[in-house]
Amino acid sequence: MLVIGLTGGIASGKSTVSRYLRERGAVIIDADALAKELVARGTPAWQEIVAFFGSQVLDEAGNIDRKRLGQIIFVDPQARTKLNSIVHPKVIEATKKRIRELKDNDNVPLIVVDAPLLIEAGMTDLVDEVWVVAVPVQEQLNRLMFRDKLSQEEAIKRIHSQMPLEEKLTYADRIIDNSGSVEETLEILDALWKEIVHDTEK
Ligand SMILES: CC(C)(COP(=O)(O)OP(=O)(O)OC[C@H]1O[C@@H](n2cnc3c(N)ncnc32)[C@H](O)[C@@H]1O)[C@@H](O)C(=O)NCCC(=O)NCCS
Numbered sequence: 258m259l260v261i262g263l264t265g266g267i268a269s270g271k272s273t274v275s276r277y278l279r280e281r282g283a284v285i286i287d288a289d290a291l292a293k294e295l296v297a298r299g300t301p302a303w304q305e306i307v308a309f310f311g312s313q314v315l316d317e318a319g320n321i322d323r324k325r326l327g328q329i330i331f332v333d334p335q336a337r338t339k340l341n342s343i344v345h346p347k348v349i350e351a352t353k354k355r356i357r358e359l360k361d362n363d364n365v366p367l368i369v370v371d372a373p374l375l376i377e378a379g380m381t382d383l384v385d386e387v388w389v390v391a392v393p394v395q396e397q398l399n400r401l402m403f404r405d406k407l408s409q410e411e412a413i414k415r416i417h418s419q420m421p422l423e424e425k426l427t428y429a430d431r432i433i434d435n436s437g438s439v440e441e442t443l444e445i446l447d448a449l450w451k452e453i454v455h456d457t458e459k
């Protein structure tokens with residue numbers, strides 16, 4: 258069973274790609290969602306985050322205030338490294354476990370690990386192929402500012418908090434060009450799906 262690691266910069270279009278693959282029958286492991294579960298109130302990761310960042314990153318109910326934490330880690334590399342060191346090992350373990358469970362299920366045609374930091378977090382060993390969703394940085398910036406209602410300065414900081422696209426591309430087994438319309442990307446994926454499912458049935 259093929260395990261694909263789907264990655265790409267912030268707002269490059271990973272969710273758009275993974276939604277299509279899910280509709281075709283792939284099972285998606287969403288690393289952002291796993292990370293969210295792993296920092297739920299009272300968990301060991303939550304405790305470590307509160308110990309380091311203080312209660313300024315909690316909302317009134319004691320949950321992590323993601324907006325607040327984001328405002329810190331996207332501008333402060335040391336804080337980001339610390340958060341990553343708390344969360345990433347746990348995301349890796351949870352992803353490994355989920356892949357093992359899914360591999361025991363014969364009905365799953367394709368497993369997709371949707372992880373924005375697949376390469377940065379050292380998760381490429383968990384997957385058979387790395388797919389990188391690519392958009393020119395100016396287009397990425399426009400889409401990010403529009404989607405998350407960020408200023409240009411805030412959006413640039415977020416983009417710069419990740420590995421540059423050119424470096425990500427050196428890890429890519431396949432590059433998914435999402436610079437055109439969504440319809441064009443879906444056509445690319447359609448062809449890719451036929452090729453992959455055909456290959457795995459051989
Ligand atoms: C920083 C946090 C609090 C922001 O939460 P928020 O709900 O606003 O955003 P969300 O989780 O949807 O992430 C949006 C995007 O930001 C980027 N991003 C998230 N965390 C990071 C990070 N540590 N470094 C660089 N980019 C990141 C990703 O492209 C992601 O898709 C949250 O993303 C977080 O806890 N990040 C650390 C966990 C992580 O590394 N997740 C990715 C697993 S591969």
Ligand SMILES: Nc1ncnc2c1ncn2[C@@H]1O[C@H](COP(=O)(O)OP(=O)(O)OP(=O)(O)O)[C@@H](O)[C@H]1O
Binds near residue numbers: 440
């Ligand atoms: N081909 C496209 N043309 C125009 N807009 C697009 C295209 N693909 C995606 N978008 C839009 O760009 C934004 C970012 O896309 P998406 O949310 O899929 O990115 P992502 O990589 O999953 O983001 P994140 O890293 O934050 O998880 C969304 O508002 C989406 O609707």
